[in-house]
Amino acid sequence: QVQLVESGGGLVQAGGSLRLSCATSGRTSSSYTIGWFRQAPGKARDFVAASKWNGDSTLHADAVKGRFTISRDNAKNTVYLQMNSLKPEDTAVYYCAAQSRSSIFLGVQRTYDIWGQGTQVTVSS
Secondary structure (H helix, E strand, O other): OOEEEEEOOEEEEOOOOEEEEEEEEOOOHHHOEEEEEEEOOOOOEEEEEEEOOOOOOEEEOOOOOOOEEEEEEOOOOEEEEEEOOOOHHHOEEEEEEEEOOOOOOOOOHHHOOEEOOOEEEEEEO
C-alpha cells in the first residue's frame, strides 16, 4: 500500500512562492498517478493538478494554470507542486492523493483512493 506525506506548506505573502512535496512510499509508488487537491475553510475539496506516473501527462486546474506546476522525481519517489504568484484565494489545506487503479480521469476526485494528511498553505494579502 502506498503512503503519502505532504510537506512544504506555510505562510507566504501574496505574489510569493511555495513548493509543496508529496513523498510516496511503497514498492510501486512511482507507478501511481498522483494528484494535488485543496480545501479552503467551508468549501469543498477541489482538484489542483495531477501527473501520471511518467510525468509526461499532466493536468492543471484552470484556476492555477500558468501559476502552479506539478512535477515528479520518481528516483526520489516525490511529487512536487511549485506554486508561484500566490493569491489569498489559494489559502487552503493541500492534499496529495494517489490512484491505486489508473484512470484517465486525472481531475476527478473519486478516482483517487489514497490520501495524505494535508499541509496548510496560507497566503496573506
